[in-house]
């Protein structure tokens with residue numbers, strides 16, 4: 001199979017490329033990535049020289065560049081990971097989220113219509129369902145839960161999902177969508193909760209917990225998400241949405257305390273800061289459909305996954321220290337300086 005993976009220099013896309021190259025050595029992967037602040041070529045260093053891999057720097061919104069790539073590659077499958085992905089940045093400046101997440105998705109699907117495709121897969125998020133109350137632990141997001149977004153980020157992702165379903169119904173484009181819960185693991189950009197807390201704790205810096213830290217996220221080890229996407233593109237049904245998650249709900253404050261314990265750091269580093277605007281309270285995925293229809297189940301427990309993740313950050317300091325010593329310093333000062 002010839003697969004175009006967009007956003008492959010980012011966290012999940014990069015892990016997906018490593019996963020597919022190992023699992024399906026006969027496949028060819030072409031990574032299309034703009035290399036925004038979140039894209040990192042060193043994430044792809046282990047596969048850069050592989051004959052089964054090609055990297056192309058381009059913007060998914062650049063119609064000419066996207067069409068040119070399709071004319072060169074005639075992909076069987078497109079998996080779209082490319083996105084602006086950080087909720088806090090979308091609250092500061094929504095414009096680029098609308099451009100990349102909505103217009104970029106439309107541009108990719110237009111190319112799929114023009115040149116033909118076996119499958120276009122849209123990597124979406126559980127955030128399109130909004131949030132659940134803390135006092136109703138019996139409630140979960142299913143694929144039938146209404147779209148009800150909170151942030152510019154989740155609204156842009158929901159818009160892309162609606163477009164993808166419209167392209168399926170109107171043009172018969174063979175589309176699938178996955179909506180996954182929070183991922184963690186290697187190559188996670190240190191603006192996000194888990195890698196930020198690991199990096200700050202290792203540097204004995206304050207650990208900024210929003211509000212009271214009681215918000216709940218449903219954490220999944222990134223390789224389990226990659227396996228789900230890989231299954232969907234090969235065995236999923238056109239026009240279907242699949243929720244992906246492993247019933248692993250945790251409060252933010254408990255994650256931060258766990259990271260302190262694992263690293264032997266004092267909880268006195270924890271600093272409560274002003275809450276995120278419109279902060280979603282709880283996410284919780286019901287993954288029954290993907291289990292029933294495709295046999296998917298998570299394989300990595302949180303206890304194992306978080307230890308593997310912490311070990312990766314300890315063994316790959318250069319990867320994240322290069323990031324946090326660059327432009328990231330301005331971002332951090334702007335986001336946390338007067339919080």
Ligand code: NAD
Pocket residue numbers: 006007008009010011012013032033034035036037038039040058059060061080081082083084085086100104123124125126157179180181182183184189
């Ligand atoms: P990320 O921010 O780590 O990586 C995004 C990648 O996309 C980067 O390599 C960046 O350079 C690239 N990119 C951004 N704009 C682009 C453009 N216009 N053209 C081409 N490339 C562009 O993101 P991530 O956390 O790996 O998330 C990947 C996808 O998975 C996103 O669509 C996100 O919405 C979704 N998702 C993420 C999570 C999570 O927990 N991180 C959970 C569920 C779904």
Ligand code: DAU
Pocket residue numbers: 085086087088124125126127180181182183191192193194196208209210211213215216217252276283
């Ligand atoms: O649920 C899937 C989503 O998970 C993806 O669609 C997004 O792309 C991804 O970024 C993630 O969104 P969250 O907003 O849940 O992740 P984040 O790591 O930014 O925050 C997780 C929780 O931790 C959230 O409740 C906010 C809180 N938080 C975050 C940061 C960065 C803090 O308390 N302090 C922080 O410094």
